[in-house]
């Protein structure tokens with residue numbers, strides 16, 4: 001490790017790995033710092049991604065994928081199932097332990113220096129411009145200088161705050177999540193399942209994402225607006241007791257997902273935020289892997305160019321924000337509005353909407369048709385939801 | 392003052408994200424509430440596993456009680 005790099009990336013998740021890779025490929029010297037002792041662990045994720053979104057940022061390798069998904073089953077509060085199918089590879093179940101590792105390996109192969117068990121405790125900003133980080137590693141504190149810091153430090157991000165950006169998230173936009181990996185269950189592994197309803201997951205949903213026909217990630221998120229009255233953990237236990245009473249629990253993990261539009265400001269002088277740290281999660285589905293990689297890719301490239309041109313001012317780095325908004329940020333603003341509308345619907349409205357769709361013959365249940373029927377028979381927004389999920 | 396119970400915490404960072412005054416420090420398997428906490432309770436309410444509580448609630452003993460009960 002040197003005492004100065006062109007670019008320091010904080011966080012070794014998908015966003016950080018991809019930012020580091022692209023900055024390095026653009027000609028910058030790059031250091032990636034991860035606070036945990038190992039990349040990819042613990043897995044704090046349900047591991048589902050849209051195939052198209054992933055293919056847009058990387059060529060998916062078979063070893064990363066535990067299962068291929070061909071459709072989604074949406075379950076209304078009173079149990080009506082709406083099946084939306086497509087071709088075989090609508091989505092993938094990733095094995096994120098392998099996936100996150102592979103992404104950082106690819107970054108390292110592109111020339112990035114990587115250090116784990118390396119906790120960044122502050123940014124250095126003499127005269128207000130970010131010019132490095134303070135680092136705690138194996139009982140030693142040191143400072144490493146750089147031209148650009150990329151904060152890809154996940155939902156718990158503090159890098160932006162240290163640099164003076166406002167990054168704390170509103171309670172209602174934060175999903176409080178718990179997930180258990182269940183074995184000894186029976187499922188059609190070609191589908192992912194979503195359960196909606198105020199009693200099972202207020203302001204969120206339950207997901208059942210199969211890794212194979214006997215094993216699935218089963219979890220839920222509830223909005224921070226409601227988590228005060230009953231915790232996510234209790235909601236999930238109720239769901240599992242009812243739906244999978246004989247399952248064995250192989251893994252439990254908890255987390256928060258920032259389901260908001262992108263932060264207003266994601267760059268400052270010498271600083272860029274990427275992924276969950278910038279609130280770049282799809283606010284409707286809560287999916288943030290593909291989007292973090294896309295943002296990392298854009299940020300890494302812009303950083304490398306800015307460094308080469310010796311101008312890392314906020315103005316210059318805004319190019320990243322502009323490209324992100326064009327590619328995804330604008331869509332996320334729309335998805336956030338849809339989310340707010342959907343979660344205002346009563347359980348009765350959701351049931352009626354499911355009914356309207358089920359009155360269509362199965363062969364006509366294409367997404368476009370479902371959408372039309374829903375609009376005519378019941379002008380609700382659940383079908384926007386479907387579009388967002390299978391996107 | 393907010394108390395965290397390490398035994399229950401999963402070190403996920405949801406609380407850090409909602410804290411309005413940036414006073415939670417999270418490591419791989421360690422969590423600390425810093426002195427400038429304003430007792431707003433947001434972290435307590437967002438925690439998916441009820442690992443945080445205001446000082447009026449004694450989590451340590453509550454946790455022990457539930458362990459004995461189960």
Ligand SMILES: Cc1cc2nc3c(=O)[nH]c(=O)nc-3n(C[C@H](O)[C@H](O)[C@H](O)COP(=O)(O)OP(=O)(O)OC[C@H]3O[C@@H](n4cnc5c(N)ncnc54)[C@H](O)[C@@H]3O)c2cc1C
Pocket residue numbers: 010011012013014015016033034035036044045046047048049118119120121152153154155156157158177178179219253254255256257274275276277281286287288289290292
């Ligand atoms: C329960 C749950 C289920 C989810 N399911 C899905 C899903 O099915 N599909 C999907 O697409 N998305 C899902 N997500 C969201 C997805 O996990 C995130 O959006 C994605 O991981 C974001 O990537 P990232 O690189 O921005 O951040 P992360 O993957 O969170 O990486 C951030 C990294 O930064 C490190 N870090 C933090 N602070 C510091 C510091 N100070 N110093 C050094 N390192 C630091 C962290 O240890 C971490 O490794 C889920 C999230 C949760 C919580």
Ligand code: SF4
Pocket residue numbers: 254395399400401402403404405406407417422437438439440441442443
């Ligand atoms: S939200 Fe709860 S489980 Fe997550 S880090 Fe904070 S105290 Fe721990």
Ligand code: SF4
Pocket residue numbers: 393409410411412413414415424427428429430431432433434435
């Ligand atoms: S009570 Fe409020 S100020 Fe104190 S740690 Fe929790 S969120 Fe932060």
